[in-house]
Amino acid sequence: MPEITLVQAVNDALKEEMRADDDVVVLGEDVGVNGGVFRCTADLVDEFGEERVIDTPLSESGIIGAAIGMALYGLKPVPEIQFADFIWPAFDQITSEMAKMRYRSGGQFTCPMVVRTPYGGGIRGGHYHSQSPEAYFTHTSGLTVVVPSDPYDAKGLLKAAIRSPDPVIFLEPKRIYRAPKQDVPADDDYVVEIGKAAVRREGTDFTITCYGAMVEVAMKACALAAEKGWEGEVLDLRTLVPLDEQALIASVTKTGRLVTLQEAPKFSGYSSELSAIVAEKAIDVLEAPIRRVAGFDVPFPFTLEHVYMPHAERVLKAVEDVMTF
Amino acid sequence: MTEAAVLQILSPSGEIEKSLLPELTSDELVGLYKHMVRTRAIDTRMLALQRQGRIGFYGTCRGQEAATVGSGAAVEDRDWVFPALREGAVLLMRGYPMDKYMGQLVGCALDPTHGRQMPCHFSSAEHRFVSLSSVIGTQISQTMGAAWGAKIRKDDTVVMGYMGDGATSSTDFHCALTFAGVHKLPAVFVCQNNQWAISVPFSKQTASDGIAVKAVAYGMPGVAVDGNDVLAVYRATKEAVDRARSGGGPTLIEAITYRQEGHSSSDDPTRYRDAATHAAWMEKDPVRRYRNYLELEGLVTEELDRQIEEEAKQAVNAAIAAAEASPPPEVWTLFTDVYDKPTDALREQAATVASESAEGEAEGAFPL
Incomplete structure (x- = not known):
């Protein structure tokens, strides 16, 4: 390949x-x-x-x-x-x-x-x-x-x-x-099915949902968390609509803790929907409140871009919150 | 745009420019008239039904029958039509069944679009009459795109798109004509300049001297035509369609006409329209003008005229009866056609609705 x-x-x-x-x-x-x-x-x-x-x-x-x-x-x-x-x-x-x-x-x-x-x-x-x-x-x-x-x-x-x-x-x-x-396969027939999430890293202690460029950030955050003895699961959604709800619920059911990650602004963001679905359908498995890591509710900045963008340390802080609740 | 530049064959006072008469048979000439009369009969009846609370909304074509029927007659069955609000008559001209048409207006199970849109938003793939939204101007870009599709496929299909004068201020008008001009697409853009965008008069819509002149800037012919003269509209549209089909590119047609009623059943034009101007336009009524011509030619007698009107009324009444006897759309149609196949989330929501009725639960209801 x-x-x-x-x-x-x-x-x-x-x-x-x-x-x-x-x-x-x-x-x-x-x-x-x-x-x-x-x-x-x-x-x-x-x-x-x-x-x-x-x-x-x-x-x-x-x-x-x-x-x-x-x-x-x-x-x-x-x-x-x-x-x-x-x-x-x-x-x-x-x-x-x-x-x-x-x-x-x-x-x-x-x-x-x-x-x-x-x-x-x-x-x-x-x-x-x-x-x-x-x-x-x-x-x-x-x-x-x-x-x-x-x-x-x-x-x-x-x-x-x-x-x-x-x-x-x-x-x-x-x-x-x-x-x-x-x-990457060069085969004409190879496609990735729409509507299926992928587990990028298996873990038992907490779930991070993410997509796009934030997957890499989630992976780094999990590496940092592993140093503290917490094993995170990274769920790359791949398709936002239709959502692979089964994969989401399955992962949260397994770990009992959810951190959502997106770079878009937080308020009314896509991850808020994930949070609501888990709250509606799986609140009984949760061992800590859901934490959303997202961009800030500001227009996307130029000079201070590095502050705006969610990074592994910021995600780790949210992981600490859900792990030590 | 000077008066002389407006194509006219039948003047309001009865003069006929014989050298410009289109080549139409007697049957075709009478056919145009029948469509115009039927359009008016439907409008009269449907507006009355709206006032009685039997349909939710209606927008008439009254005053614009010549512009609508004349242009609609100039395209062939293989051609595509992107309508705006007032061109339902064109769908009927293309052979759409009257009961389905009424089904859309009533919003019942006879409507293949399951009552999903307000009245007057017809569509039929079989008749190449594309679904419209209520958003002004969007269909103009789509007209351009479909014409592009025809060009890429090397079909000799022409795509005709309608708009009102208000739509010429929209983004879509500008980009559609820009793109169509650059790529010489087989499109015919028909602007029904009926002088009013709800309450805003044409003088407040643009400082341009008419719409047709705008074509110059897009690199295509612009034709102003007396929109209350069905033969002139037919001639202008036919020329544009022929040009598009033979690779000559797009045309912008401005049919100068007048909206005799309000914008819709929700609108009261006496709030903003001057009575004298209104009366002057009523003198230029397109149906009367064409009837006078056909009478002169011996093609329509008073008796035939009565017969046409009676047939139109009967067809409309029968279709209304069928539509009103038809049940409302099945509840499950709320959830189909959002996607090719319903998502799990939609199935879940459909099940919620099913559980709201004992009947739904018992039958398993939703075939999703």
């Missing part, structure tokens, strides 16, 4: 799906000859031509509106929004149109499409190149929301997303776009 980066994994997934299905088209800003500002679509235009790898005018709303029209017509568009922070002009098309099309037409019209977008902090990108908008989308019925945390999943999940009959928001953790490399 070749050892590749997450960027290459995305690129490979696109190439394989475009080779397998003429209906798959890529469109967005700078995705053509430039290959995308992160190079996720590098070389696609050479292989598939300008008709299927389209440099659009600069309008996110137009890109998603166009992709919806293409999907309605029968194509499988994979639009790229250059940064998740720029997705808001398309929010209406995504939430009012793409997400509701199947429902409002009684299943007559559907939008099988994947909106790819790099998200998250840690690249010194300030307010508008760093945000984590997942909760806005997980709150909208009809959307599937996927967040890979490594190259293996990025490729397998993106291929699964492109084959999905439902519209998918595919959030790519750009901080780990280029590291670390990982063995």
Whole structure:
């Protein structure tokens, strides 16, 4: 198996799906000859031509509106929004149109499409190149929301997303776009099933839920906790909607303690939903209150980014809280 | 936009520009009229039903029958239509059954969309008439995208999208026409400039001298047409459709017309409309104007006219009776079509509703 980066994994997934299905088209800003500002679509235009790898005018709303029209017509568009922070002009098309099309037409019209977008902090990108908008989308019925945390999943999940009959928001953790490399199958048939979480580290004392670039932080926090004799379980959700609730409940039932981890702001964050589900369905197994580690409720900062971003020591503090309750 | 630049074949005072008459058979000419009369009959009846509390909402096409029917007649069955609020008649013209149509308005089990949207939000994949939302302008970008799909697939399909004058101020109007112009997409954008976006007059919508001139900036032809002249609308749309089909790219059509009623059943236009202007527009009524022409041509007699109206009324009444006799949508339809397959969370929520009724529990209710 070749050892590749997450960027290459995305690129490979696109190439394989475009080779397998003429209906798959890529469109967005700078995705053509430039290959995308992160190079996720590098070389696609050479292989598939300008008709299927389209440099659009600069309008996110137009890109998603166009992709919806293409999907309605029968194509499988994979639009790229250059940064998740720029997705808001398309929010209406995504939430009012793409997400509701199947429902409002009684299943007559559907939008099988994947909106790819790099998200998250840690690249010194300030307010508008760093945000984590997942909760806005997980709150909208009809959307599937996927967040890979490594190259293996990025490729397998993106291929699964492109084959999905439902519209998918595919959030790519750009901080780990280029590291670390990982063995990823080159097999056309390999996909990672949407809706299944992965246990990244087994443990018996506490559970950390996480996704995207925060998986690595959770792993580091568990290493620190292990030095204190506490064995943590890291549950990488991989798909936020539909949630693998079974995996969540199973892990918490096993450990009895839950720390949720996300880099998006804390209030009304996605992890709050996890916390509510565990409180509703498994409070009897809890040996300590749930702790949420998240970004702060401030606009994403530039200079003080390192303070904003959840880090292993901050997660460890939450682990200490649940372990010593 | 000067008056001279507005395409007109039948003037309000009865003059006919014969050199511009479209090539339509007598049957086709009478067919257009039947659609216009039926549209008006449906509007009259449905507005009355709304006042009686039998349907929740209604937005009429009254005054815009020529713009709607004339454009709707210019596309073929293989072409796609993205409607706005007032183009339900186009779906009927494409052969949609009247009982399903009424089913949508009433929100009953006859409606293939399970009563999920407010009245007037029709859709039918079979008729290539795409589901619309109530959000203004969104369908314009989708029109562009579907036209792009047709171009990528190398189909000779044309995609027509409707909008009101208010929608031309939306983001989607700008990006749809920008994209369509750059990529020469087979799209026809039809703006029904009915002078009002609810209570906001056209003069407050834009400082532009009409809508058609905006096409210049997007690199496509812009055509202003008398929207109350069904033959002019047909001609302008047909030319645009033919151009799009033959690879000539998109067109923006401005059908200058007038919304004779309120924006919807919830709106009272006497609050903001000047009576004299209203009366002047009523003089330009599109149905009367076309009837005068057909009478002159000997295609419509008073008797035939009565017959058409009677047939339309009967069809509408029969469909209303069927829709009102139809049960409400099954409760489980609340949970289907959110995704291709319901998620576990949706199944759980559906089960909650099932447990609320003894009947639901007994039958196992939800087939999810």
